[in-house]
Amino acid sequence: MYAGLAAAGVAGIAAAAVALTVPSANASTLFSENFEAGAPSGWSKSGGDWSVVDDGSKAYRQSKAGSEAARVFAGDASWTDYAVQAKVKAVEVGAGGFAGVAARASGPTTLYRLVLTSAGTAELQTVKGSAVTVLGSVPVASATGTFHTLQIQASGTTVKGWVDGTPVGSGTSAVAAKGRLGLVTSLASASFDDVLATTAGAGTEPTPGRTTAAPAPTTAGPAPTKSASAAPSPSKTASAAPSPGKTTAPPATGGGAVSPNAPWPTATGTKPVSASVKVSGTLDGGMARYYGTGALGGSGQDEGQDPIFDLADGATLKNVILGSPAADGVHCAGSCTLINVWWEDVGEDAATFRGGANAVFTIDGGGARKADDKVFQHNGGGTLTIKNFQVSDFGKLYRSCGNCSTQYKRTLIVDTVTVTAPGDLLAGVNTNYGDTATFRNITVIGDKSMDICTRFTGNSTGKEPTKTGSGPDGTTCKYSTSDVTFK
Numbered sequence: 001m002y003a004g005l006a007a008a009g010v011a012g013i014a015a016a017a018v019a020l021t022v023p024s025a026n027a028s029t030l031f032s033e034n035f036e037a038g039a040p041s042g043w044s045k046s047g048g049d050w051s052v053v054d055d056g057s058k059a060y061r062q063s064k065a066g067s068e069a070a071r072v073f074a075g076d077a078s079w080t081d082y083a084v085q086a087k088v089k090a091v092e093v094g095a096g097g098f099a100g101v102a103a104r105a106s107g108p109t110t111l112y113r114l115v116l117t118s119a120g121t122a123e124l125q126t127v128k129g130s131a132v133t134v135l136g137s138v139p140v141a142s143a144t145g146t147f148h149t150l151q152i153q154a155s156g157t158t159v160k161g162w163v164d165g166t167p168v169g170s171g172t173s174a175v176a177a178k179g180r181l182g183l184v185t186s187l188a189s190a191s192f193d194d195v196l197a198t199t200a201g202a203g204t205e206p207t208p209g210r211t212t213a214a215p216a217p218t219t220a221g222p223a224p225t226k227s228a229s230a231a232p233s234p235s236k237t238a239s240a241a242p243s244p245g246k247t248t249a250p251p252a253t254g255g256g257a258v259s260p261n262a263p264w265p266t267a268t269g270t271k272p273v274s275a276s277v278k279v280s281g282t283l284d285g286g287m288a289r290y291y292g293t294g295a296l297g298g299s300g301q302d303e304g305q306d307p308i309f310d311l312a313d314g315a316t317l318k319n320v321i322l323g324s325p326a327a328d329g330v331h332c333a334g335s336c337t338l339i340n341v342w343w344e345d346v347g348e349d350a351a352t353f354r355g356g357a358n359a360v361f362t363i364d365g366g367g368a369r370k371a372d373d374k375v376f377q378h379n380g381g382g383t384l385t386i387k388n389f390q391v392s393d394f395g396k397l398y399r400s401c402g403n404c405s406t407q408y409k410r411t412l413i414v415d416t417v418t419v420t421a422p423g424d425l426l427a428g429v430n431t432n433y434g435d436t437a438t439f440r441n442i443t444v445i446g447d448k449s450m451d452i453c454t455r456f457t458g459n460s461t462g463k464e465p466t467k468t469g470s471g472p473d474g475t476t477c478k479y480s481t482s483d484v485t486f487k
Contacts, residue, residue, distance in 0.1 A: 007209060030082060031075050031181065031197040035060050043074045046108055046348065046372030048185060055089065056147075059191040060183065062099075068186055071372065073105055075180040077393070077422055080104075084181040085151035087193040093118040095105040097187030101195075103152045103159075106178035108372045111176055113184055114152040114161040116140060122151065124161035124168045126175045129424065129454065130467045135159060136169010142270040147193065173466045179422065187311035190453060194451075252355040260390045260418040260443075264367065265342060267321050273308050276331075280312040285320035289344075296327040305348060307331040313355065317341060329354065335360045335382070346371035346394070357381035357408055364388055374399045381408030387416065392420035398427040402434050402458045402465030409434040414442065421446030430458035431468060431476050439479035453477030 033040055037059040039051065053061040062070045082103065092101045095117075100115030100122075114124050124136040140148065140163060151162045154176070161168040183192045204214030215257025269291035274294035277283070290308050291297075305328040309317055313334025322329060324345035330338065334355040341363070345348045350368045353361045367390035368375045375394055378384055379401045393399050397419070400410045412435070414428055419426065419442065426442070429435035437453050444450050455476050456465040471478050 028199045028201060029196070030079065031084075031195070033074070033195045034058065035193060040074070043072045044370065044372055045072045047071060051248070055191045055193070057193060059087075059089075059193040059289045061189070061191045062183070062185045063091075063189050064096060065187065065189040067098075068379065069108070069373070070185045071102075071105075071108055071179040071182055073102075073108075073182045073372070074195075076188070077106065077180055078178055079180065079197075080201055081155045082181075083151055084195070084197045085149060085155035086183065086195040087147040088116060088150050088183075089147040089191045090116050091189040091191060093144060093189075094187035098123070099185040099188045099190035100183075101150050101152055101192075102182035102184050103154045104179040105182045106176055106179035106422040110153060110422075110424050111179060111182065112154055112159050112173070113182075114150045116148060116163075118152070118188070122148070122150070122161070122163040124159065124171070124384070126159065126171075126173045128175045128263055129451070130456075130464065133173070133175075135171035135173070136161060136167075138163065138166065138168050140164075147387070150167045176479065179360070202206055206427075226462045239264055260367075260388050260416055262365075262367075262390070264344075265321060267323075270323070276306050276310040277308065278310050278312070279315045279317055282316040282318065283309070283320075284318050287319050287321060289321040289323040291323035292325045292327040297325055307352070308400070311336045313359075322350075326350075332359075332361060337362045338364070338366065340365040342366045343368040343371075343375075345369070346375060348373070349377045352377045352379060353382075353384055354380040355382050358382075361385070362387075364392050367391060369393050371395055377401065378410050379404050381410060383411040383413065385413040386417060387413075387415040390417075390418040390420070391423070392399055394423045394424045395422070398437075400427075400429045400458070402430060402456050403460070403462050404458075405462070407433050407458060407460050411435070412437040416441040417443070419444045419450070421450065423447065425451040425454055427452070427477075428454045428456055429476055430465065431455045432457050435476060439477075439478055439483050442479075442484045443487065444484060445487045450486075452479065452484055 019063040035052050048062040048067040050062050050065040050072060052058055062350045084101055084103050086101045088099055095118055098115035098117045101114055102111045102113040105111035109129050111127050112245060116122055120139055121137045122140050123134055126133045149164050151185045153160045157174055159173055160170040181197050232332045265287055268286055269288045271288050271290045272293040273290050273296055292308060307328045307330055308322055308326055309330045316337040318339035321342045328348055346368050359380055361384040363386045365388045369392045371394035373395040375391055376398045398412055427437045429437045451470050454470040455468045457468055458465045
């Protein structure tokens with residue numbers, strides 16, 4: 001599967017141990033975590049292998065150095081003006097790799113970040129999809145294996161960063177207006193400790209040499225200034241209709257039976273799954289909640305996981321809720337139909353489509369939320385139709401594989417879909433393979449600048465695809481202003 005977060009393209013790591021900087025009394029604590037109590041709760045993960053280890057003190061380690069995009073996020077999606085700092089130690093860094101902290105993450109690829117790189121620098125960056133802009137860079141003079149204190153601050157359109165109390169740079173950007181804090185790596189393993197978020201304001205900038213004890217773990221504290229349209233925290237997604245157990249949507253019995261604004265359904269029962277359920281013909285789940293256990297029950301979001309449901313060519317899956325953990329959701333080996341299927345917490349991908357050049361895939365009804373990256377991944381060929389669907393708190397609704405070893409022309413049709421921020425992009429497609437994406441009757445809530453369709457030049461070599469443009473062009477991205485309503 002395609003991993004969407006691009007590395008920064010610079011590289012090394014350096015060190016000089018300095019303890020945490022001290023926010024002034026004017027700053028209010030929003031969030032703190034020192035991992036002494038073990039694995040933290042309330043963090044959303046995407047990629048990598050995260051666990052608490054003893055690294056002098058308890059620290060959160062991302063140990064999969066080959067992971068191209070490993071991220072964990074915490075805090076509130078509506079945070080605007082705040083500073084986040086953490087102690088970061090790069091353990092192993094490959095060429096072009098990095099490890100660091102992020103602020104205002106409205107999605108997995110829309111954020112500000114401050115990272116230690118494999119080139120022996122600290123870099124302050126803005127990230128929007130595959131576009132990475134460097135606002136500042138300084139050398140860091142020690143070898144890999146030492147903790148550094150990184151702090152990034154966002155206030156209005158101003159972004160600043162420090163490493164061990166030394167300014168890295170500053171700049172202005174409108175890329176990310178609000179969002180959660182994050183810990184990020186690419187092609188690197190790293191340890192993180194003493195994560196602290198405070199309201200941004202006078203006196204919150206660090207002073208080299210001032211130290212404090214590690215903060216006690218807590219998520220309490222007042223929220224920073226919120227805009228009128230602020231989205232709630234990941235656990236209370238803005239659009240999200242009532243959580244399971246509060247409302248019931250009638251099971252769909254055929255195509256189009258559930259509207260894109262239907263409430264999230266109540267599960268009629270639970271079914272743990274320790275090995276992929278093989279489906280040929282039709283499986284009607286009766287609105288039971290299926291979730292992974294055993295080999296399918298890990299908390300990681302690694303690429304290459306097995307699915308909860310493995311559909312044969314021509315199979316239909318209907319009236320199913322996928323709970324958490326959902327492993328890699330649904331795999332379709334050939335043509336398939338998904339009717340009234342709901343993903344409560346996507347994790348890696350909700351569904352992956354692998355059929356050949358003439359495959360036909362249909363998603364009719366249902367919804368998905370909490371997708372740190374992609375919802376639907378199209379690795380095979382053919383036509384995918386998504387209709388009468390709702391999605392919220394996501395990275396991309398759809399991605400035509402940008403770097404699969406075998407590439408195809410892919411056709412996407414998105415019809416009658418309700419989209420609620422935060423989210424980065426509805427569809428990413430490859431112009432050089434003849435992809436097309438058609439959009440009709442789309443409603444976007446909470447983000448009037450959300451990207452609808454972005455064009456890439458894909459490849460079959462495993463390298464990052466190159467973004468070439470976005471917006472309607474009548475050839476690849478087919479829609480007009482009347483097809484999309486922003487609220």
